[in-house]
Amino acid sequence: MVLNSPDPNNANDENPSLAHTESQVPWLKEQLNSDKLGTFTIHHHPIYNYDWSGIDAKLGPWETLYHTFNISANFAGHIHSYQRFSVEGIPYLSSATEEVYL
Secondary structure, eight states: OBOOOSOTTOTTOOSOOHHHHHHHHHHHHHHHSSOOSSOEEEESSOSOOTTSSSOOGGGHHHHHHHHHTTOSEEEEOSSSSOEEEEETTEEEEEOTTOOOOO
């Protein structure tokens, strides 16, 4: 599933906003609520980054659903280095070569 993390309503700011993330939660929940194997999510901004202490709170609603429905992995770009995290068994990968623009 591809999600739009930059908030298009912030004309001069391509960062996520909590309101924009929350607006996509009903659709995401419907997509994740299935018996599909191999569920992957991808978006431009990462939920985890080695520079942060914790998650990007603006993407927290997605993170909650990822663990509720036990996705297979999450992919993101934005950070211009390779990073990977394993959080409760879910791989989170960020890669400079994976810039995701929607």
